[in-house]
Amino acid sequence: MRRLLVTLVLLGCAKPAEHPHHAHHPHHGPLVHRFEKADEWAKVFDDPARDAWQKPAHVVALMKLEPGSTVVDLGAGTGYFLPFLSQGVGSTGKVLALDVEPDMVRYIRERAVREKLANVEARVIKGDDPELAAASVDRVLIVDTWHHIPERRAYAAKLARALRPHGMIFVVDFTMEAAHGPPKHHRLAPAQVIEELASAGLAAKTVPSELPEQYVVVGQ
Ligand SMILES: C[S@@+](CC[C@H](N)C(=O)[O-])C[C@H]1O[C@@H](n2cnc3c(N)ncnc32)[C@H](O)[C@@H]1O
Known part of the structure; x- marks a missing residue:
């Protein structure tokens, strides 16, 4: 039973019974819901079994992080990626861990x-603005967050403005075929993510990766 629950919520984080409005609007809108109780989510997000397919x-x-650079983890959750990002930019660099949930930031x-x-510096941000x-x-x-963001074209424009020259945005999200992830009607095809980043003036494309369940779109 617990395994089933974990499979349901793992990173797609859909808990349909608790979000009846999703059931009534099964369209391709963002999956907007709360991620409270970080200690509970940590059991899911930081499950060592995740490493096999998430490959952080x-x-x-x-x-290709460089020492001294600034990297943002948008929708950082419980900080699963932070040890890797922190090491990548080194002691002279900075990792900004941003999330809408105060308990995740705590x-x-x-x-x-x-x-x-x-x-690492953690900040609570608004749902529609990374406040950068x-x-x-740089x-x-x-990761597993772009599909939660409303008004993604406007959001992409805010991210594009925050980039330094040669800066890059990496969107990692679930493929339609993935065993993990949100309900399929909330998943985004990579072509849609590319179009959303392109609307903000970014050159975007998928890049090859070893991830079995997700695509990686890079905007530059
Ligand atoms: C599925 S979790 C992924 C967490 C982390 N990226 C990981 O891979 O473990 C999604 C996270 O995005 C956050 N989130 C949802 N909507 C957001 C928004 N509009 N802006 C910033 N963070 C958001 C949630 O609070 C949650 O912590």
Whole structure:
């Protein structure tokens, strides 16, 4: 039973019974719901079994981080990617862990202390705005989160403004065929993500990866 629940919620994070409005609107809209109780979500997001298909070291290697650079983890959740991002930018770099959920940000702050991730700064942001200064970041990582964001074209424009020259946005999300992930009507085809990033003036494309369940779209 627990395995079934985990499969249902794992990273797609749909709990249909708790979100009846989704059942009434089974369209391709964003999957907007709360992620409270970070300690509970940590059992799912930081399940060691996730590593086999999420391959965090591989994802972060694709980003080609440089020491001293600034990287954003948008929708950072419990901070699953933070150890890898923190190491990638080094002690002179900065990792901005952004999330709409105050309890996720509380959890990340405690995790950063616990795991000695001194270059990680966690911030609560608004659902429709990453609240980043113009030309302030080198990389943005968005894992299993883009499908939760409303008004994605407007959001992409805000992210594009925050990029430094040569900055890049990496969107990692579930394929239609993936065993994990949100209900299929909430999944986004990579072509749609590419179109949304392109609407903000970014050159976007899928890049090859070793991820068995997800695609990686890069906007530059
Ligand atoms: C499925 S979790 C993924 C967490 C993390 N990226 C990972 O891979 O483990 C989605 C996260 O995005 C956050 N989120 C949802 N909507 C958001 C929004 N509009 N802006 C920022 N974060 C958002 C949620 O609170 C949640 O922590």
